[in-house]
Amino acid sequence: MSALxxxxxxxxxxSIKVLVNDDPISDYDIAQRERFLALTTKAKPGPELKKxxxxxxxxERLQMQAGRExxxxxxxxxxxxxLSDMASKNNLDLAGLTKALGSAGVNIKTxxxxxxxQLVWQDVVxxxxxxxxxxxxxxxxxxxESSGEDGATQSSLQLHQVRLxxxxxxxxxxxxxxxxxEALRAKFSSCAGVADLAKGVDGASVRTxxxxxxxxxxxxxRLLVQNAKTGQMTPPTISRSGVELYAVCGKRSATGxxxxxxxxxxxxxxxxxxxxAERLLRxxxxxxFIEYR
Numbered sequence: 001m002s003a004l005x006x007x008x009x010x011x012x013x014x015s016i017k018v019l020v021n022d023d024p025i026s027d028y029d030i031a032q033r034e035r036f037l038a039l040t041t042k043a044k045p046g047p048e049l050k051k052x053x054x055x056x057x058x059x060e061r062l063q064m065q066a067g068r069e070x071x072x073x074x075x076x077x078x079x080x081x082x083l084s085d086m087a088s089k090n091n092l093d094l095a096g097l098t099k100a101l102g103s104a105g106v107n108i109k110t111x112x113x114x115x116x117x118q119l120v121w122q123d124v125v126x127x128x129x130x131x132x133x134x135x136x137x138x139x140x141x142x143x144x145e146s147s148g149e150d151g152a153t154q155s156s157l158q159l160h161q162v163r164l165x166x167x168x169x170x171x172x173x174x175x176x177x178x179x180x181x182e183a184l185r186a187k188f189s190s191c192a193g194v195a196d197l198a199k200g201v202d203g204a205s206v207r208t209x210x211x212x213x214x215x216x217x218x219x220x221x222r223l224l225v226q227n228a229k230t231g232q233m234t235p236p237t238i239s240r241s242g243v244e245l246y247a248v249c250g251k252r253s254a255t256g257x258x259x260x261x262x263x264x265x266x267x268x269x270x271x272x273x274x275x276x277a278e279r280l281l282r283x284x285x286x287x288x289f290i291e292y293r
Contacts, residue, residue, distance in 0.1 A: 015027040015028075016293060017030060017054070017292070017293055018054060018057070018058060018290065018291065018292055018293065019289075019290070019291040019293070020058050020061040020062060020065075020288060020289075020290055021061075021062075021065060021288050021289050021290075022289075023061045023064075023065060025054070025057045025058065025061065029057055029110075030050060030053050030054050030057065032106060032107055032109075032110040033053035033054075033056060033057055033110060033114075034049050034050050034053040035104070035105055035106050035110075036101075036106045036110050036111065036114075037049055037052065037053055037056075039101075039104050039106060056114075058285070058290060059117075059281060059285070060113065060114065060117035062281065062284045062285060062288060063117045063118075063120060063121040063124070063281070064116070064117050064120055065284075066120075066121070066124050066280075066284060067120035067121070067123065067124055070123075070124055070127065070128075072120050072123040072124055072127070073120065074115075074116045074119035074120050074123075078119055079112050079115050079116050079119065080094060082115050082119070083097060083108075083111065083112065083115060121277070121281075124280075125273055125276060125277040125280065126273070128276075128280070129273060129276045132276075133269060133272045133273060133276065135265050135268045135269050135272070139265075139268055140261050140264050140265050140268065143264050143267075143268055144260070144261070144264055156211050156212065156213060156251070156252045157209075157211065157212060157213075157214055157225060157248065157250065157251055157252075158209070158210075158211050158248075158249040158250030158251070159208075159209040159225065159246050159247065159248060159249060160191055160194045160206055160207070160208055160209070160246070160247040160249060161206070161207045161208075161209055161244060161245070161246055161247075162181075162184065162194060162197075162198055162204060162205070162206055162233075162244065162245045162246075162247065163204070163205050163207070163239075163241065163242045163243070163244050164177045164180060164181055164201060164202075164203050164204050164236075164242050164243040164244075165203040165204075165205070165241065165242045166203075166241070166242045166243065167203075174238065174243075177203075177242070177243045178236055178238075178243055180201055180202070180204075180243075181236035181243045181245055182235075182236060183201075184197050184198070184201055184204070184245070185233050185235065185236065185245055188233040188247065190231065191231070191247050191249035194206055194247050203242070211250070211252075214226050217246075218239070220237055221234065221237050221239075221244065221246060224237065224246070225246050225248060228246075228248045229248065229251075230248055230249065230250060230251050231248065231249075232247075232248055233245055233246065233247045233248070234246045234247075234248070
């Protein structure tokens with residue numbers, strides 16, 4: 001018997017506390033994980049940390065089982081590479097990390113098992129969802145605009161603005177102007193005929209807007225113009241000065257900073273993969289046979 005086994009007692013090391021689809025978790029596994037979490041997170045040992053340790057081990061058993069089902073493994077070389085990277089960040093090598101953990105009562109196998117499960121799970125999630133998760137330019141643009149970062153695709157537009165002046169904010173008057181605007185939009189066929197269409201509508205005026213960025217327009221007109229194709233007229237919107245429509249007569253897109261866009265795309269992809277991974281693990285746990293002893 002090893003010194004570690006003797007100090008714990010062989011019976012404790014082999015005492016099974018949880019079965020996860022017939023895959024055992026022992027008292028020793030739980031105690032080691034609890035000690036590891038206490039060491040790395042500074043959490044206080046006790047029932048709460050023990051439960052967290054048990055739940056993590058259950059999840060990892062399910063992740064490894066999913067890996068076996070799909071034929072995915074993580075060999076010792078892959079695991080050791082990750083551990084060596086961890087060690088180097090603390091100015092250690094793998095032997096030094098093993099010794100440091102051992103001095104705190106943590107067997108290096110505890111960390112190896114955790115890393116192996118993470119590697120296998122990453123492979124499962126990536127291969128299972130790689131064809132389902134698509135992050136396009138529209139998703140990247142939306143994220144960049146929300147964050148205020150430079151890099152969004154900028155659209156330079158050539159527009160005709162049609163405005164139907166409102167002399168009253170009475171609901172009936174507004175409804176009448178909206179109806180007139182919709183009727184004008186229904187007759188729209190090309191930018192060349194916008195001025196003639198407006199002549200037949202009371203209070204309507206047409207303004208040619210020089211080429212400019214879509215971001216200069218107020219919402220919701222900006223979104224409507226961005227979604228419209230060249231040669232289309234947007235649905236009417238209400239502004240302070242009246243009911244407005246925009247005829248999109250030209251559109252030219254310029255892609256923003258490529259590095260920022262690629263970084264944002266990877267971030268969005270990672271976030272979506274994480275959501276899918278959490279759902280998959282939840283489903284695996286619901287379908288699993290988990291027996292506590």
